[in-house]
Amino acid sequence: MQPIALKFLIVTAYSSDDIPEFTGEDELFKSKEALTQQLPIAGAFSPLYYNSQGIGLITTGMGIANASASMMAIGLSHLVDLTDCYIIIAGIGGLMPSKGRLGTVVCLRHVINGLCFEIDPRECSEEKTFYKEKLPWLTGTERFTLNQPLVNKCQQIICTHSNVDCIVGDGLSMDAYWHGKRLAQWAEHWTNQWCADSTPKTKNEGDFCISDMENSGILTACMRLADAKRCHFEKVIAIRTASNYVYEPDVAPQDSITKHDSFSLAVEQTYHAVKAIMENLD
Numbered sequence: 001m002q003p004i005a006l007k008f009l010i011v012t013a014y015s016s017d018d019i020p021e022f023t024g025e026d027e028l029f030k031s032k033e034a035l036t037q038q039l040p041i042a043g044a045f046s047p048l049y050y051n052s053q054g055i056g057l058i059t060t061g062m063g064i065a066n067a068s069a070s071m072m073a074i075g076l077s078h079l080v081d082l083t084d085c086y087i088i089i090a091g092i093g094g095l096m097p098s099k100g101r102l103g104t105v106v107c108l109r110h111v112i113n114g115l116c117f118e119i120d121p122r123e124c125s126e127e128k129t130f131y132k133e134k135l136p137w138l139t140g141t142e143r144f145t146l147n148q149p150l151v152n153k154c155q156q157i158i159c160t161h162s163n164v165d166c167i168v169g170d171g172l173s174m175d176a177y178w179h180g181k182r183l184a185q186w187a188e189h190w191t192n193q194w195c196a197d198s199t200p201k202t203k204n205e206g207d208f209c210i211s212d213m214e215n216s217g218i219l220t221a222c223m224r225l226a227d228a229k230r231c232h233f234e235k236v237i238a239i240r241t242a243s244n245y246v247y248e249p250d251v252a253p254q255d256s257i258t259k260h261d262s263f264s265l266a267v268e269q270t271y272h273a274v275k276a277i278m279e280n281l282d
Contacts, residue, residue, distance in 0.1 A: 003081040004039065007054035008278050009074070011089045013067065013214045015046070015059050023264040025091055026059050028271040033057075041080070043073035048080060055278065056080075060214060064175050068217030075225035082231040086281065088239070089218055090274045092266040093171065093210040095242035096184060097249065102262040105166040105273045106210045107155045108238040111144040112194045113216040114174030130186045134193065143194045144219040147234040154237055154277050161276040164269050169209030170195060171240055173216035180253035184246045187211065210240045239273055241266040 015024035026049070029035060035049035035057055045061035060070035074080055095104060119131045151168055158166040172187045188208045195206030215238055226233040243266035248256040 001079060003079055004048070004050060004056070005054065005081040005083075006050065006056045006085045008056070009082060009085050009087045010055070010057040010274060011067075011071065011087060011091075011218055012057065012059050013062050013091050018059075018062065022260065023267045024059075025267055025270065026057055028267060029055075029057050029090075029274070032271065032275075039079060041070075041074050041077050044070040044077075046070070048074060060218065063213055064173065064217035066217070067214035068221045071218045071221035072224065075221060075230045076228075082225070083229070085231065086235045086237060086277075087222060087231060088237045088274055088277065089215060090270050091212060091214065091240055092243035092263060092270065093212040093240035094177075094179070094244050094246040095210050096188075096208060097245045097247065099169065099209045100165055100167060100242065102242050102244070103165065103265045103269045104242045105158060105164050105269055106171065106240050106242070107151050107158070107166060107168050108171045108210075108215070108240065109146055109148060109151045109168055110170040110191070110195055110206065111146070111215045111219055111238060112170060112172050112191050112206075112208075113142050113144075114172055114176070114190070115139060115142065116190070130189060132186055132190065141216060141220050141223075144216065144223070146236060146238060150234070150237060153281070154239070157280045158273045158276050161280050162272045164273050164276075166273065167209065169207045171210050171212055171215055171238070172208060173212050173214065175213060177213065177257070178211065179247055179257040181247045181249075184208075187246070210242065211246055212240050215240075237277065239270065241270040241273070243267075 012025035046059040050056035060067040191206035191208035
């Protein structure tokens with residue numbers, strides 16, 4: 001069988017089968033782009049859904065482990081050709097309240113991994129500002145920097161060709177669905193640390209905007225696949241749309257973490273943003 005050469009691969013994390021009460025990240029793409037053909041991918045969470053126009057979609061499963069394994073599986077499959085393909089991570093996430101309203105799309109320039117030392121905050125010394133700190137060694141997956149001209153171009157396309165609020169910023173990827181103002185302050189501090197390290201002459205260059213639970217896994221896989229000449233990392237696009245806030249002023253975290261009423265709005269805005277990119281990216 002000749003490999004299926006894709007122009008765009010849309011990468012989502014969950015479907016309505018996984019969370020029946022919400023619209024799945026994949027749902028609008030499947031219906032509106034007529035992704036009616038299926039190809040089983042050994043080792044992946046879902047089959048590849050695709051059409052005759054070169055658009056494909058996979059659902060990785062939620063969390064960093066699922067995301068990395070599924071992306072590696074499709075990238076290494078002899079049935080699929082990603083060598084001339086834009087890979088678009090298209091998901092939802094938790095927005096910093098100061099960055100916009102729910103439904104805002106963030107085109108990510110840096111994705112920061114949350115891998116760290118962590119101390120029980122109840123046992124921290126009083127002089128510690130945060131209880132999460134850098135490891136004394138590197139893993140190679142602490143920070144992912146995406147193609148900056150492509151990031152800016154995608155934001156311009158979305159703002160010009162869709163009725164969607166869109167900003168450029170940085171994301172934090174962790175295996176946790178977290179909420180709370182103090183954790184958000186740490187997320188800003190953590191992003192600043194890793195982004196400042198990427199440009200040593202610039203302090204606090206990071207701009208933490210949105211959280212997720214898959215990006216670092218997907219991007220780790222894309223980096224390794226690019227090393228193996230299976231895709232081009234400079235053609236990877238990551239967008240996340242605000243389905244909730246990481247905290248809400250004057251609302252206790254245990255209450256705000258249960259608010260899911262904007263998930264469907266975020267999924268719809270993600271579709272419109274990605275559609276604009278696919279139609280207008282040269």
